[in-house]
Amino acid sequence: MQGMMDCVVFTEVGKYEITQKPIPQLKRPNDVLVKVLACSICGTDVHILATPPQYPAIPGTIIGHEIVGEVVECGEAVTGFKPGDRLIMDNNIACGTCEICKKGDYNVCPNMKSIGMEYDGAFAQYLVCPDSNLAKINKDVPLDNAIFAEPLNVAMGGMKKLHIMPGDNVVIIGGGPFGMYFTKLCKMAGAGKVIITGRSEARRKYLLESGADRIVNTREEDLKAVVQEEMPLGADITIECVGTTIDQCIDLVRPGGTVLVIGLNDKAEQTISQHWIARKGITILGSFIGVNVLQTVASGLNSGQLDFSYMITHRLPLKDFEIGLEAMRTSQAIEVVLYPWDDIR
Ligand SMILES: [Zn+2]
Ligand SMILES: [Zn+2]
Numbered sequence: 489m490q491g492m493m494d495c496v497v498f499t500e501v502g503k504y505e506i507t508q509k510p511i512p513q514l515k516r517p518n519d520v521l522v523k524v525l526a527c528s529i530c531g532t533d534v535h536i537l538a539t540p541p542q543y544p545a546i547p548g549t550i551i552g553h554e555i556v557g558e559v560v561e562c563g564e565a566v567t568g569f570k571p572g573d574r575l576i577m578d579n580n581i582a583c584g585t586c587e588i589c590k591k592g593d594y595n596v597c598p599n600m601k602s603i604g605m606e607y608d609g610a611f612a613q614y615l616v617c618p619d620s621n622l623a624k625i626n627k628d629v630p631l632d633n634a635i636f637a638e639p640l641n642v643a644m645g646g647m648k649k650l651h652i653m654p655g656d657n658v659v660i661i662g663g664g665p666f667g668m669y670f671t672k673l674c675k676m677a678g679a680g681k682v683i684i685t686g687r688s689e690a691r692r693k694y695l696l697e698s699g700a701d702r703i704v705n706t707r708e709e710d711l712k713a714v715v716q717e718e719m720p721l722g723a724d725i726t727i728e729c730v731g732t733t734i735d736q737c738i739d740l741v742r743p744g745g746t747v748l749v750i751g752l753n754d755k756a757e758q759t760i761s762q763h764w765i766a767r768k769g770i771t772i773l774g775s776f777i778g779v780n781v782l783q784t785v786a787s788g789l790n791s792g793q794l795d796f797s798y799m800i801t802h803r804l805p806l807k808d809f810e811i812g813l814e815a816m817r818t819s820q821a822i823e824v825v826l827y828p829w830d831d832i833r
Contacts, residue, residue, distance in 0.1 A: 489511050489521065489560060489561065489614070490510075490511065491510070491511050492508040492509065492510055492511065493508065493509060493510070493511050493612055493613035493614050493828075494506070494507075494508060494612065494613055494806055494807070494828060495507060495508065495509050495550045495608075495611060495612035495613070495806075495828075496550065496551055496552065496611035496612070496806065496809050497509065497548060497549065497550055497551070498536060498537070498545045498546075498547060498548070498549050498550075498551045499547055499548070500547055501539055501540065501541060502537060502538065502539035502541075503537075504537060504551065504809075506806070506807055506809055506810075509550065509608075509612070511613075511614050512608060512614060512615060512616040513616070514561060514562075514563045514616060515616065516563060516618065517563045517564050517565035517566075518563050518565045518566055518618050518619045518620065519562075519563040519566075519616050519617070519618060519619075520559055520561070520562050520563065520566055520569055520575075520616070520617055520618070520619050520622060521559075521560040521561040521562075521614060521615075521616055522555070522557035522558065522559060522560065522575060522577070522614065522615050522616070522617055522622075523557055523558045523559075523560050523613065523614055524555050524556075524557050524610055524612060524613055524614060524615060524828050525555075525556045525557055525558060525631060525827075525829070526555065526556050526631055526635050526825050526826065526827055526828075527552050527553075527554055527555045527556075527610040527611055527612075527635075527806075527825075527826050527828065528554040528635050528636075528823055528824055528825050528826065529552075529554075529809075529812050529813060529816050529821075529824040529826065530552075530553065530554050530638070530639065531664075531665070531816070532553070532604075532605075533551055533552060533553075533604070533611075533813070533816075534813065534816050534817055536551055536605065537551075537813065543605070544605065545604070545605040545606070546605070546606050549604070549605065549606065549607070549608055549609065550604070550608040550609045550610075550611060550612050550615070551604050551605070551609050551610075551611055552604045552609040552610035552611030552612070552826075553577070553579035553602065553603050553604030553605075553609050553610050553638060554579075554610065554635065554636075554637070554638040554639065555575075555576070555577050555610040555615070555635075555637075555638070556574070556575070556576060556631050556634040556635050556637070557574075557575045557576075557577065557615070558572065558573065558574055558575065559571050559572060559573040559575060560614065562619075563619075565619075566619045568619060568624070569619060569622065569624065573624050574624065574625050574626065574627050574629070574634075575622050575623065575624060575625070576622070576623050576625055576634055576637035576638070576641075576782065576785065576786060576789070577603070577610075577617055577621055577622055577623075577637070577638065578621045578622075578623075578638065578641050578777070578778065578782045579602050579603035579604055579609070579610075579617075579621065579638060580595070580600055580601075580602045580603075580621075580777055581600065581601050581602065581603065581607070581618060581621060582594035582595070582597035582599070582600050583597055583599035583600070584597075584620075586598060586599055592779070593779065594779065595645065595776055595777045595778065595779045596776055603615065603617060603621075611806060611809060611826065611828070612806075612828060613806075613828045613829065621782075623637075623782045623783050623785070623786040624786065625637075625786050625789050625790055626789075626790045629789045629790060629792075630795075630797065631833065632797035632800055632825075633789055633792075633794060633795050633796070633797055634789055635800075635823070635825055636669075636794065636796045636797075636799070636823070637782075637785050637786075637789065639665065639666070639669065640669060640785045640788075640794060640796070641777065641778040641781055641782050641785050642666075642750075642777050642778055643666060643669040643670060643673060643750075644673070644778055644781040644784055644785055644788075645775050645776070645777055645778030645779055645781055646670070646727070646748050646750050646773075646775040647670075647673050647674075647677065648778075648779075648781055648784075649748065649773045649775055650677075650725060650746065650748055650773070651746075652674055652677045652678065652679060652725060653678065653724075654677075654678030654679075654680075655678065655679075655680045656674075656678070656679050656680060656724040656725055657679070657680045657681045657682075657683075657718075657719045657721075657723050657724050657725070658670075658671075658674045658679045658680075658681070658682045658683070658723060658724065658725045658726070658727065659682075659683045659684075659711075659715055659719070659723040659725075659726045659727070659737075659740050659741075660674075660682065660683070660684040660685070660726070660727045660729060661684075661685050661711075661726065661727070661728055661729060661730055661733045661736060661737060661751075662684075662685060662727075662728070662729030662730040662733075662751060663684050663685050663686030663687070663688070663691055663695055663703065664691075664729065664822075665799065665822055665823065666729040666750060666751075667684050667685075667686070667695070667698075667727075667729050668694055668695060668698040668796070668799060668822070669698075669796065670727050670729065670750075671684055671695065671698040671699050671700050672698040672699050672796065674699075674725070674727075675698075675699035676793065679725075681701045681702070681718055681719065682699060682700050682701050682702075683700070683701065683702045683703075683704060683711075683714060683715060683718060683719070683723075684700045684702075684703055684704070685703075685704050685705075685706050685711060686700075686703045686704070686705065687705050687706065687707055688819065690820075691822070694798065694799055694822055697798050701718075702714065702718060711736070711740070712739065712740065715740050719742075721742040721743075722740060722741055722742030722743070722745060723740050723741050723742060723745060724741075724742060724745050724746070725741070725745060725746050725747075725748065726738075726740050726741045726745070726746075726747050726748070727747075727748045727750065728747065728748065728749045728750060728751045729750055729751050730751040730753070731751030731752050731753030731756055732751070732753055732756040732758060733751070733758075734747065734749055734758060734760060734772075735758055735759060735760055735761060737749070738760070738761055738764055738765060738768075738770060738772075739761070739764070741768070741770055742768075743768040743769060743770075744768070744769050744770070745768070745770060745771075746770070746771045746772075746773060747770060747771070747772045747773065748773045748775060749772065749773065749774050749775065750775050750776075752776075796823075799822045799823045800822075800823045800825055801815070801820070801821045801822045801823060801824065802815055802821050802823070802824040802825065803824075803825050803827070803832050803833075804824065804825070804826055804827070804832070805826070805827055805828075805830045805832065806826045806827065806828040806830075807830075808826075809826060812824035812826060
């Protein structure tokens with residue numbers, strides 16, 4: 489397909505341009521040309537556009553990576569998709585040939601490149617993606633559910649490691665979108681009580697809707713005292729979604745419990761109580777994006793179980809990207825959905 493399309497391009501530190509670029513073309517035999525039906529703004533996009541950038545992207549690249557799309561054209565080696573299919577995407581493209589990839593841990597491939605950072609991304613009307621990074625969903629899955637596929641791929645990567653048991657008590661530090669995903673996913677997996685931290689009054693209702701039993705505003709309440717009251721043994725599982733509180737997670741988990749670390753902050757330095765990791769016999773799990781869970785996300789969307797549509801706070805045409813970005817920057821927004829064809833629904 490030839491022609492021009494609307495898109496948002498990262499130009500230089502802290503800057504972007506809403507502009508037009510040629511519709512991308514298939515380059516490799518396993519490429520798929522995808523029409524973007526909707527795309528949402530990720531915290532990563534906010535970090536890319538921060539000054540100084542807190543996440544790298546190549547100037548000149550179309551940013552954005554959270555999409556619901558539709559197949560337009562398939563490369564000659566693509567067998568699993570056909571024009572018209574509805575799609576979700578994992579935007580992280582591993583090399584597939586290094587020794588880490590060959591061990592199966594492609595999510596931590598040292599040669600990883602990502603759509604929306606190194607390759608042209610989703611704040612556009614079309615994008616090109618290899619078929620290995622796409623999964624089909626049913627057409628009757630509401631767009632409002634499917635738009636959460638990429639962050640859910642990340643959260644489900646963590647869930648897959650957790651082996652949560654029915655009745656397990658969970659403490660989550662960080663009441664942002666990932667705190668909400670984990671609250672609901674843990675409840676769906678049978679968690680007993682879920683305690684989560686949250687300082688924003690506006691976000692309370694979203695945390696409650698996600699299933700939180702207790703929201704602790706750590707400016708007003710002592711988290712440890714609340715956990716001792718609600719979970720006398722300590723939490724079976726603590727989940728770190730901030731990037732700076734692993735020590736607290738180690739402190740709050742029960743002897744023999746599990747800490748899942750998902751928060752990222754490469755500037756933060758922390759003191760970690762190694763003694764208590766050993767003494768309490770704790771398991772600490774790090775999780776970065778998802779490994780082989782995109783298909784599970786697709787199944788969860790198809791069955792209707794993965795419905796986080798209550799988290800959508802903004803719906804905007806792509807040309808109003810600035811409004812959405814500002815809402816994300818100021819934490820007014822939880823989920824901002826952009827519509828590159830102006831067909832807001
Ligand atoms: Zn994202
Ligand atoms: Zn690799």
